[in-house]
Amino acid sequence: MSVYSLVIHGGAGTILKGEMTKELETNYHKGLENALDAGYAILEKEGSAVDAILAATISLENNILFNAGRGSVFGKDGSQEMDAAIMNGQNLMAGAVAAVKNVRNPVELAYTIMNKSQHVMLNGNGALEFAKMNKLRLEEDAYFYSEFRHNQWKQMQGNDETALDHNIIIKDKKFGTVGAAAVDIYGNVAAATSTGGMTNKQYGRVGDSPIIGAGTYANNKTCAISCTGHGEPFIRAVTAYDVSCLIEYKGLSLEEAMNVVVHDKLMKLEGEGGMIGVDTKGNAAMVFNSEGMYRGLRKSDGTKMVLIYK
């Protein structure tokens, strides 16, 4: 029987243990465990990698602690625009959405774009229109509101600063994103990523999350990858696809390739953050160059872990 596995992240950055309360830490752990359970339950029943990562990512989007879906940060104009992407390694089909508002689960919209449109990437009001046409669940602004996100935004308003924060107690550089990668019992891989972007973001900035090849990539020949970090260097390094190329063209292992990209290539571009990935043999890895990364993995060999710090 083949090995199957699921790995997830809830963002990376300067996560300082000293500034984390016990209660918040417990809640983060619980949120990551719930997402792992949601996805793993599907793999256990011989479900597909795509369904597993979709379920895990939706669980993280629905959790107000993470900067994606419900917990998305506020942009400069006080609105919440979200990005997401999904890719199926079996057929290289992909779906992505940028700068969409009021969609409860942007990753589900990316999934619907992948399966029900002729396109890969939709953006803005057009993406919302497509979501409505496909009867995806929408939410009023109030659903996405939380006091701590609003306070984060208020603190930055009036200046040109933007933050990649996903929670107020994290200082300095913080990258709020969620994502999942899985390999199923059939050896198919898939990955998804979702984000609310940067607090106080302006000018319609799009990060790496919805860019196929940068924040998200999956290919049955090699691996499935979801990234989290300072989006701009991740776009410039074509981060997720670079891991795949290092495996396919140079024969590196999943973890070797992830290490090259995260600790060498990204560092040269001052690209702080990390990534999670699986390969078709059931290997899973979580690599980051920041202080911490909310992350977890579960494999059919019994391995299970949820971690925050180094």
Next chain:
Amino acid sequence: MSVYSLVIHGGAGTILKGEMTKELETNYHKGLENALDAGYAILEKEGSAVDAILAATISLENNILFNAGRGSVFGKDGSQEMDAAIMNGQNLMAGAVAAVKNVRNPVELAYTIMNKSQHVMLNGNGALEFAKMNKLRLEEDAYFYSEFRHNQWKQMQGNDETALDHNIIIKDKKFGTVGAAAVDIYGNVAAATSTGGMTNKQYGRVGDSPIIGAGTYANNKTCAISCTGHGEPFIRAVTAYDVSCLIEYKGLSLEEAMNVVVHDKLMKLEGEGGMIGVDTKGNAAMVFNSEGMYRGLRKSDGTKMVLIYK
């Protein structure tokens, strides 16, 4: 003295000689020559690859024959949304814009994003706001209007068809994009791509042109690439960066790598179109799997050509 070269394209697709008038063919040739001259004049004066591709792409954007800038096609709602990207191989800096309206030269906006913002990709109204802040030249809708584009759009309106057309006499599959790649006397490479997307496009569809790694990529270690074609397979194949990886990790030459991607990888995804590219040694190549590609190149060794058909 190093070899320098410039290569450009004005879109690919089913370009049938029998349906082209002599006059139109002459105008296409003239448009491509003008763009080559604009860029090459900069390389000749020991200017940078970035400046050369910017000038060549602006020239193509200003020519109403090509689907980019002034000649952009109409979307479903009758408006003209444009995408563009630029990348500097010397420092891997990049700029991209998606779904922007009323900016005279989207590639200049991408260039300004690269040089004057902390971001790589801006979209929609936010991108327009950034253009205004940086005093880029805007144009009223009338500037972008031409009767033949409007007729193309009217023909498709009311149905759900979309076309990648860039001129009305081209039947079947036609991919309207412009782009340039250059290597300068210092061995620096750069690439840019610009497009008005698909006629009658809807739902805020974004193609490969503004996606760093897919439609546009440049790296002094390897090459600079600009693509044109059916955007979705190009995104799924991470086309431009794949050429770079085949050179960097497998040791292929520029042309070998372009052939693998265009004739093998893209064909497997039914990805019709092509690409142009240069490497740091001054080599230039133009490869496509469609009936034709508007294209031209000029090198410091005296080579100069402008071609349309196979």
